[in-house]
Amino acid sequence: MIKLSFVGKTAHAKTLNEAKAQMFDILMNPAFVKVEYDEYVVQPGDSMYSIAEKLYGCGERWQSIAKLNRKTVSNASYILPGMVLKLPQLVEL
DSSP states (O other): OEEEEETTEEEEESSHHHHHHHHHHHHTOGGGOOOOEEEEEOOTTOOHHHHHHHHHSOGGGHHHHHHHTTTTOSOTTOOOTTOEEEEEOOOOO
16 A cells, blocks of 8 residues: 655555555645636637637637636627636646
8 A cells, every 4th residue: 555645635545656646636626726817808800719729829729718708708609899708827737
């Protein structure tokens, strides 16, 4: 049995790789992760796809923008110039 401890958290597993995976899950618990975002003011001709393409280099990331703004934007296809959208910060692990 492997016991792995880090910053006051402990994982027990049969192998080191299992313990590492458990520790990752413990540390990446959404309750402990603060989600930050940027803001973007919609320009004439913008769509969530074009914003994602311009800012992230991948238009398919429009769904991340739509998800973060679902409380204020009822239809991702209809955004208006001047609207302020929250933009997810992309994290590389």
